[in-house]
Amino acid sequence: MATSSVSKGCFVFKPNFKKRKISVPIEDYFNKGKDESEDSKLRFETYHLIWQQMKCETQRLQEELNKNLFDSLIEFLQKSHSGFQKNSKDWGSQIKLREIPTAALVLGVNVTDHDLTFRSLTEALQSHVTPYVVSLQSKDCPDLKHFLQKLVSQLMDCCVDVESKEEESAQKKTHCSMDSLSSWYTNVTQTDPKMPRKKRTSSQWQSPPVVLILKDMESFTTKVLQDFIIISSQHLHEFPLILIFGIATSPIIIHRLLPHAVSSLLCIELFQSLSCKEHLTTVLDKLLLTTQFPFKLSEKVLQILTNIFLYHDFSIQNFIKGLQLSLLEHFYSQPLSVLCCSLPEAKRRIHSLSDNQCENIRRLPSFRRYVEKQASEKQVALLTDERFLKEEAQSLLENLYVYHTNYFLVLRCLHQFTSSLPKYPLGRQIRELYCTCLEKNIWDSEEYASALQLLRMLAKDELMTILEKCFKVFKSSSEKQLGSTAKKIEELLAQFQSLDAEAKEEEDTSGSHSKGLQKTDLYHLQKSLLEMKELRRTSKKQTKFEVLREKVVNFIDSLVREYLLPPDTQPLHEAVYFSAAHTLREHLNAAPRVALHTALNNPYYYLKNEALKSEEGCIPNVAPDICIAYKLHLECSRLINLVDWSEAFATVVTAAEKMDANSITSEERNEIIHLQCSVY
């Protein structure tokens, strides 16, 4: 083989015709993979379009979510630096001058997302506060020398744009001390303040601060941190440093890492970034619980993605990656995914569908179910007439679109109701509710029943706030289908308000009534009290409020039953829902260990040969050698005797082959297998 050699391990292959680079367009790979490449080009384009939109959306979301944090950080930096700026002589500020302003940024455990945050933070700082932003990672700085070296080189790089780099590099190799740094700083700030600097547009100061970001504060060696802080606090009056610590765990870690003597040199302010769970909720909200993107996930897929998020890494990046993969898989494997685009576009595409694709539509299980429900003439027409089918499909798509709009509105509405219930029978997050709704008829579930039970016990003010929120939800959408519901809610609200007024009136009347009570004797009093008691008991069920509450609950219930049908009841849902959960799981959350174990223990699973079929826990002696050897080795403890092993192996194999002549070779084969096991 061309790639095996005893003297080297890397083999470079260059195509001969390097000059004319024909880069095969990616779509080609999309096409060739499948035999029937129905509309694959179109599908790939749609994939690309949707993915770009989703990516933009997530980036926008990220920026939005970070904005608050960054704003407050920038404010802090400006404020803390102004002290240095003033150069005031009074005692208090001089004390303050010994302290390095420090921002502790608590980011959470989703380490993989931090890079993105820091990158945008650096950009934001550079455009708003100072050109001198340096970010260091713990793995670059095993000791103080490297630390300073990195710091210096990055500082020089980030401000010296085109100046003589040779001198700088010579300098940074020779001595990197705080002294040289501060002298460099004075040089830069004193000598060329007049120099037009693009980046310093907004920094109105003469001497901008130097911001040092330590991305992963926890993994820095304490010694390095301590020394650096002590040294730089000595130089603070000439070298205005501001630290930003990236913290993944909790702010206490600062005090655990740094002794009091050191941490007293810091003036720490804490900043908390948004929790990743909230981030996920927003992402889900904006990407999936909306009609903006036609692509949808089925229950299992969503479950897998959220579980990977919640149980493995808390990483939004990975979640998005999973989303991308499912999008790709959907467009790659489902020929009808060509219809997964905006409604007008999809309608147009239906017209140009090929015969094959029409056949594909007919083959969809959901469409079949739909056909079966139709009258017989229509059935025939649907199954034979292409044109009729296309028209029908158009209307079905439209229905699907309407279904989704209503679905999300009602889902949000229901979430408003259930998210405040005690014990959260339907989940605290909307994604949990969404999953249940996707899976089955939610009204059949016990949780739903108990939720309704709890709803029937809500107090009036709670109910009213919820209703108001729902009203807002419905108002926010301009759909006319559910306009009536919004009106209905408004009515209900109005009724509640009038109930208020009535109650007041009633109170008044009852008050006046009691005042107007005449003097009675004991017997009459008892009698009237009894009457009142009776009255109350009977009327207990029938207070107006309770009636109204019942009405509200029933109203919600009817909404849910009408609109929150699971998507697999909808014809043509396969075009937009991605449901191949196992492929996703396999590629994102693989289990190599299980695979190896299965391959060794149950070879039939891979090699579909009848001879290998066996009951669990036992393998036939014709199985691949490695399986037998593995099985035998399981019977030993940590150490294995090679001779015993090979003999046992030979016993098995010879019995299988019934040939003595082969025993030598099989024994030798065992040797090879032994080696393989050492790899394993």
Added chain:
Amino acid sequence: MSKPELKEDKMLEVQFVGDDDVLNHILDREGGAKLKKERAQLLVNAKKIIKKPEYDLEEDDQEVLKDQNYVEVLGQDIQGSLKNGSATDGGNKVYSFQNRKHSEKMAKLASELAKTPRKSVSFNLKNDPEIMINIPQCSKGHPASDKVQLKNNDKGEFLSTTPRGLRKRLMVPRSHSDSESEYSASNSEDDEGVAQECEEDANEVILRPKSQAQNRVVSAPVCKETPSKKMKRDKTSDLVEEYFEAHSSSKVLTSDRTLQKLKRPKLDQQTLRNLLSKVAPSFSAELKQLNQQYEQLFHKWMLQLHLGFNIVLYGLGSKRDLLERFRTSMLQDSVHVVINGFFPGISVKSILNSITQEVLDHTGTFRSVLDQLDWITNKFKEDSSLELFLLIHNLDSQMLRGDKSQQIIGQLSSLHNVYLIASIDHLNAPLMWDHAKQSLYNWLWYETTTYSPYTEETSYENSLLVKQSGSLPLSSLTHVLRSLTPNARGIFRLLSKYQLDNQESPSYAGLSFQDFYQQCREAFLVNSDLTLRAQLTEFRDHKLIRTKKGADGVEYLLIPVDSGTLTDFLEKEEEES
């Protein structure tokens, strides 16, 4: 109170349970219903039909339910999909503790497998009911193996058939169910076995069934005596004990048979290869089908590589051929680098070098690996038309599995126009990557179980059973020595004799120069310090000796050849002289 559930449970959860629940649980058990059930469970388990015990579910609080839900969701599709390995076996088998097992079981299992190819015979001796089942089979099984060995005997392959070790092993009790007394019994039996070692080999065959019977007699009553209830209580502690037993630092019992005793001619690499090539692989049709399935994925891989994912292949069997086919069919028109991770001399440096020097045609050098990486990164970022495919066989090899290496490869693969497709083989390979690295790699996992032998990958390793290229040093020794003066030969012989005499002592560091000089003088081989040094330099040039500085600064001389070769050499020398 934490209460580990039955070990047969799929996910062995340790949870906090309220005292009341525990009380209920115990009461229930004493009520008998559960006891019976569990008993049945045991029996069932003995036959290796794994059922998930469900009766403890009712006590789980919601958290646990949720966890289970999670496991179900993640696990539910496994059975359905072809490519994911069946989780029906459950985690307890995949992630089981290492148990202390007795090697005689292996021979027994082998004979069982040989004897009953299709019948489901359970071989796990952990539970006592099973022992009862197994005993007849043992007696059936062993004659079979005897026969095989006798057959071998006829062929003259085994001169001394089953060596004493096997007998010794036979003495080891076949059940180590749970009781302490059982262990003490085993010890005494062991001693007995040692005592019997000096007996004649001829007795061996007759003795064996007898000792087995003895064993059975011993073990069966003990099992019966053990109250089932107590046993159950012991079960968890049993698990713990087993664990510590398996991992204890005490001597592990294996038999003392050695390869040398097996008087079988060692084959050299070439003959072995020839022999192996004669053996046709079984199930070639199925394997071919598997491979075809994987080949259909090639286009998808290309697509996903281009979309920013990187691909990692796992599963049993060498994936080298598959990747090679991928390379030849898809990558002919693009620049690609194949990296043999299993090559012992591979390093990140060499990977980066081949990229900079051969792919990017750069002739300069770099101060550090990180500099080089930066340079490559910049180059790829500047020129977006540049594309590079990296194929790494065995990303988890000894040389590449280090944290630094993985970090650098990960950074390389995170470049949007560098496409990485790699294979891993080690069981714990995914542990190499933390979250940060995983996000750098952006893996998509593909299972490609091929069952093909790791021929190329292991070609750099040595097998104990293959005759080493020991003939080479021996012949080179004689050749070099032949060209030397008799005095020089004498010097070398002196050194080798000394080394052979001292090979037993573990602290032997070599012969110090002064001592050597003294000895040489006494044998009239050299007359001055200088001549000896000149001689030694010559040896060193031919790599016949090695010098080492000891802790006290004294020079020590060593012959870097194993003792067997050295003995052969000396014998040959004797013959010649």
